[in-house]
Amino acid sequence: MAEASRPYRLRLPGPTAVPERIRKALSEPVVAHRGPEFKEVLTETAALTKPVLGTNNDVMAFASSGTGLMEAAIANVLGQGDKALILVNGQFGERFVQIAEALNREADIIEAPWGEAVCAEAVKDKLAGNNYRAVVAVHNESSTGAVTDLEAIGAVVRESDAVLVVDSISGAGGLDLQQDAWGVDVLVTASQKALMCPPGLALASVSEKGWNVIEKDVGKARFYWDLRKARKSAAQGQTAFTSPIPLVYSLREALTMIHSEGWPEVVSRHVRLCSALRAGAAAMGLSTFTKSPMLSNTVCVLEMPDGLDGSEVVRHMYEKYRTVIAGSRTKLRGKVIRIGTMGGISEDDIRTDLMLLESTFVDLGWSVENGTGMAALDAALQNAA
């Protein structure tokens, strides 16, 4: 059992720990959802969000978890008879496939090995011989730590009639993201990952090319998720249905923190902290599961040595050290552990993570050379400073 005095440490790749300042913003009094006070909050929040998504599009907010807006993207883009090309390299790519199935929409799939990402070449080949309404990708596959090269894929999709639909739920707010420059047509994300807020608020932003497809009504079943209604409401500083008001307060506060640190600096911090944690883990003997070139900087996914079940590590970290990291709920169950390196974290967090990981390995009977990992982590931090 953990010592009662130990702090509870939420180190998942989402939901992430919410900084106190943001939690306090949740407590501000609720105001009328269609009044001028909330209009100001929503408008300001949307404006602060745009640079983080790299877009000039309107930003639309929904009371929803991220999955809801993945469904919204599919429901609004794919009409009857439309076909999507879904890129699958992990749990969330698979979720897009399940959503398309649930909504009775056709989809072809390109798979990449888990830990890697589908490349633009493969997308180009499929686009050449088919007539897809949409190419659907996950920016940051938090189940494996692989990042999809949206810039390269965007360049390919841009040349076709298809729209590019992207889930950046665990990317936005931590990773470089250039919706407009890269040609992402429908972008969805959520509050509880790198954006440092609690879960319950999801965001979408759509390009003109995206709207042209969404406006077409060919047997699309959509009401709550209707992005056309959301767009009209956003233009009036409202949401179509009642906003999750405190979560919007919290997002405004989080974005204020992000811009006060400097958005490019926030991205660099994610690079620096995740790289350093990977370096420290490597020196401890734990390799990164994800394959280069594009490693996530919002989640660190580590391979377990033969004979050690990742679930054991996760359980021990929680039970003895009150630190919640993730294992896997997929076919990687037991094989990897995942530590969130996104949101409002600092060097102290990843140093503590590595320290407790070392202790856990020792507790579980694995030999770890004391201090080697931390030295490597610190060296990596120094080099990147």
Added chain:
Amino acid sequence: MAEASRPYRLRLPGPTAVPERIRKALSEPVVAHRGPEFKEVLTETAALTKPVLGTNNDVMAFASSGTGLMEAAIANVLGQGDKALILVNGQFGERFVQIAEALNREADIIEAPWGEAVCAEAVKDKLAGNNYRAVVAVHNESSTGAVTDLEAIGAVVRESDAVLVVDSISGAGGLDLQQDAWGVDVLVTASQKALMCPPGLALASVSEKGWNVIEKDVGKARFYWDLRKARKSAAQGQTAFTSPIPLVYSLREALTMIHSEGWPEVVSRHVRLCSALRAGAAAMGLSTFTKSPMLSNTVCVLEMPDGLDGSEVVRHMYEKYRTVIAGSRTKLRGKVIRIGTMGGISEDDIRTDLMLLESTFVDLGWSVENGTGMAALDAALQNAA
């Protein structure tokens, strides 16, 4: 313009003002959404919710506004070829019709004049000659203040193969509600009305008869709203997708307050305060728009005298007195004003409402006998005490 020192008063029929104690609960640290700490919170919250809904069914929580779960109810109950009977007596009955249309589901409609409710006799007649999968009703039509007699309608629907789907978004937590005893099969509600919480959390609970229909998969398009997944997750003290954690904290706190006051006492308080406000308004010369016998006690809907536009009253109350009441966004626009009488309110709130309403009428050039309304309101409070 309002004096800057005036407090902002949120007196809508939802979202309602959130008591400070509940707002503070929002700020509690976020914990892992699938860990034991949150399981305890969610399980306790569900248990505290059941008496308020009058049910022993599982209670399922969603990150959503109320409308999302209205859609969920339709999407889960109506398969291809199924037909619903929708009872329409206001804006939210109409919304059910729009949802059925958006989801390409067939529906017959029984309309009642706005301000009244569809009676059980009419439902019985339609059920006799048709094969409906569902009868769909709004418990508390907050656009008009009419309450549907669910007990009578439930008794009729129970004798048929149809399931009874009910939106009690603006009823639950303020009005007597007996899901199990009355035979409501699919009940949906939301956090931001009588339940005193901010918007963003919606709840559903389903009878065994309801599950038998929901489990059938005949071309139903559902993923985020899939109640089957929600049920499985609820059994494990989780939600299918990431919970809006702070909103669940807030609901637990709100329900703790409700049970500490005593649930029957909370219902009586709603009766007493809303009746007294109606009595006070009547003495001031403003009649209740809603027709007997079943008047809402969560919203007071007042008819405007000829020549006075309700929107003017709403605007003036806000601009001069910083008190936000509702007009109408429907065909009643200008004809009525609506004041929320639900959630964490007391005698002081309705007394202030009436006082400011009097002042507003005087400001707008209407003659109001000073004090008559308040005397009637106080007398009504006394009589009901």
